[in-house]
Amino acid sequence: AQKVTQAQTEISVVEKEDVTLDCVYETRDTTYYLFWYKQPPSGELVFLIRRNSFDEQNEISGRYSWNFQKSTSSFNFTITASQVVDSAIYFCALEGYGNKLVFGAGTILRVKS
């Protein structure tokens, strides 16, 4: 069975702070994909990143960075110098064989000015 755990239900930070959202996954598939999605109050799910199981390189995109470690089954997401517009629900997700995307419970991020 596949499972994604986002242990942080809600995080509050002050603008310009760095924040890391944790994601731990479980799967028996050898090939799988990991994703992060952002869902602002407007409701649309916004794709942030996809990482396949064979690529453990960390990635940086502007203020966003991701740390993938297969040894600990983690795919953590860091926002540097957070902004109020980063306030949203962030979902980590896993897709293995069978075309099914399994989401974590989500982390609500509140960035205060």
Next chain:
Amino acid sequence: DTEVTQTPKHLVMGMTNKKSLKCEQHMGHRAMYWYKQKAKKPPELMFVYSYEKLSINESVPSRFSPECPNSSLLNLHLHALQPEDSALYLCASSQDPTGLADNEQFFGPGTRLTVL
């Protein structure tokens, strides 16, 4: 065109009504999905269509009836819904129905459904 569109944006219906949600994509994707999302919860998969055929039904009640008339269009027909069916309904599409290679799912903005 890299977007998935959904209509209507909002829908209010009574328990005896029949309504339909519509989803459209023009990216040539061959897999399309319906998800249900309650407030502050993750999306839950309902149905998957691969090459216009229903490939996954996550034990969804029969009051929800999906339809895929062609490779660009996905409908969700609603009948005799309950108030607990009120939620955000998200449609998504992806390129590869086999589920692995470059299979990013593109999500639509959703239809916010309220059942009275």
